Amino acid sequence: MLIALWAQDKQGLIGENGTLPWHLPNDLKFFKDQTINNTIIMGRKTFEGMNRRPLPQRTTIVLTSDPAYQAEGVLVMHNREEILAYTKEQDHPVFLTGGAGVFDTMIEDCDQLYRTVIDETFTGDVFFPEIDWDKWALTKTIPGVVDDRNKYRHQFEFYQKK
Known part of the structure; x- marks a missing residue:
């Protein structure tokens, strides 16, 4: 199973100079909880x-x-074919974790999407690529906890390919 996993701001921003434009420990924990003991794929x-x-x-x-x-x-x-062949051999989820080029190349091959949406606008230089949301069904939304360490409203969204 191939799952795209990313965080974005309200405008789809996902990066700035090769890093995240925000600090959100809840999202880092979510990322770790999903990917631990699994495979992650990222661009160079x-x-x-x-x-x-x-x-x-x-x-x-x-x-x-x-x-x-x-x-x-x-x-x-x-290439995409190597990734797909590897994914088919696995008995655990394989996560696409960025950047934009990897998402753009592989998003159509994903079975599920796990998206953290941060209810803020940040400055950066990398945006999540356009996606045809008509091909995806939102199956669950979990509100993120805002506290002294997690200052931005956010939610975790789970999508299944239709």
């Missing part, structure tokens, strides 16, 4: 924005068109 720029460190207790796949690209502790794949 996203991986390098994390200082080329794979996240613990996850298999990390870096998707890049560079045939010579190597990084310690990750699997490197070069």
